[in-house]
Amino acid sequence: MLDDSASRFRRRLQVMGLSDSVITAAWPDWWSDDADASPSARAELRYSISRKLGLDPHSLLDDDEAPRFVWKDTAHFKHLTGETDIQKLMLTSFGTALGSMLLSGTEASASLEGRSASELRAAILGRQPYVRLVDLLSLCWSVGVPTIHLRVFPWRRKRMTAMSARIGTRSAILLGKDSLYPAQIAFYLAHELGHISLHHLMNDGVIVDLEPHTSSEITRPTDPEEVEADAFALELLTGTPQPIVLPAIPGGGARSLAETALSAAEDLQIEPGTLALCFGYSTGDWAIAIGALSYIYTSPKPVWSEVNSIAMSQLSFTSLPDDTARYLKNVMGESA
Numbered sequence: 001m002l003d004d005s006a007s008r009f010r011r012r013l014q015v016m017g018l019s020d021s022v023i024t025a026a027w028p029d030w031w032s033d034d035a036d037a038s039p040s041a042r043a044e045l046r047y048s049i050s051r052k053l054g055l056d057p058h059s060l061l062d063d064d065e066a067p068r069f070v071w072k073d074t075a076h077f078k079h080l081t082g083e084t085d086i087q088k089l090m091l092t093s094f095g096t097a098l099g100s101m102l103l104s105g106t107e108a109s110a111s112l113e114g115r116s117a118s119e120l121r122a123a124i125l126g127r128q129p130y131v132r133l134v135d136l137l138s139l140c141w142s143v144g145v146p147t148i149h150l151r152v153f154p155w156r157r158k159r160m161t162a163m164s165a166r167i168g169t170r171s172a173i174l175l176g177k178d179s180l181y182p183a184q185i186a187f188y189l190a191h192e193l194g195h196i197s198l199h200h201l202m203n204d205g206v207i208v209d210l211e212p213h214t215s216s217e218i219t220r221p222t223d224p225e226e227v228e229a230d231a232f233a234l235e236l237l238t239g240t241p242q243p244i245v246l247p248a249i250p251g252g253g254a255r256s257l258a259e260t261a262l263s264a265a266e267d268l269q270i271e272p273g274t275l276a277l278c279f280g281y282s283t284g285d286w287a288i289a290i291g292a293l294s295y296i297y298t299s300p301k302p303v304w305s306e307v308n309s310i311a312m313s314q315l316s317f318t319s320l321p322d323d324t325a326r327y328l329k330n331v332m333g334e335s336a
Helices: 006-015 020-026 039-053 057-061 085-104 117-125 133-142 182-197 215-219 224-238 254-268 272-283 286-296 303-314 322-331
Strands: 075-078 147-149 160-167 170-175 206-210
Touching: 006 020, 006 039, 020 039, 020 322, 039 057, 039 085, 039 322, 075 085, 075 224, 085 160, 085 170, 085 206, 085 322, 117 133, 117 182, 117 224, 133 147, 133 182, 133 303, 147 303, 160 182, 170 182, 182 206, 182 224, 182 272, 182 286, 182 303, 224 272, 254 272, 254 286, 272 286
Parallel strands: 075 206, 147 170
Antiparallel strands: 160 170, 160 206
16 A cells, blocks of 8 residues: 655665665655645655656555566676675666666667777767767767766665666667766777677666776776777777787876877877876876876866766757656756
8 A cells, every 4th residue: 555655655765775866866846745645646756756767666656565676687787796686676777767768858860789980980080180088979969879977876885887778779878987087988988889889788788887896807808798898999099999008108107198198199099098098008007097187188177067068968858758857967967
């Protein structure tokens, strides 16, 4: 029976492991204390939450039943380290539900599937000296692959770098890694584009890339799909599927590496920040590589703000229900 108050219902969601931030983002603005006295309003609240978080609405309508997620056995997780089945279901359902909403607000266009990294790189280099994050974002939106940066997560512990969700014949990309430097996020986005282009996603499937715990995982992935997606990303960003090998600079530090990357970028047709990261990739000296980024990007700012600013300009919010549009803005940190 549907007897639980809204506060008790919220507690049920917390007990199953959902974060306070995602529950708050999904909570409809129309809800009020007066609505709590109405059985029909309490039912609509549960339907609203279920649509946004990928929960089975019937399991929410029975206060004695544990909430269930809709999507099962459709996700591949990379770099798992003891995550529970319920956590995996939580992220799969959240990502699929969110991806479906994003696709509803994005016009379908050309498909990325089967497009090679060299083909995409050539298209970008026809207009730009090298491949930047903003170019990859422009590519995604131009072919109907909505791409946003999550500001709320279903897990209380954030450890997701990126996720690709396929719904029917289309895909959406959810970025999760925070950075002040575009080149870092460009690699994660190019990697997700690799998953899509290389047919790693099945219908209504999800690939979740979690944060590696060791530097060896960052430099030497062993999962075949991760190896392929990394090679795709490197070729898209640098022109070769193998890491550009930059020699260590005797006595040189982060500033010296930055100067070298800035001067060589246009000749090599590789974005300077990407060149600095290639140095870290090939030498293992990540301290110098990351330090160089602070000299390359002299006015650093959170990359998520640029990603979501573009998304806000591209999504057709008028084609979405008000409650859905508000939820999307909430998860992008753009609700104000």
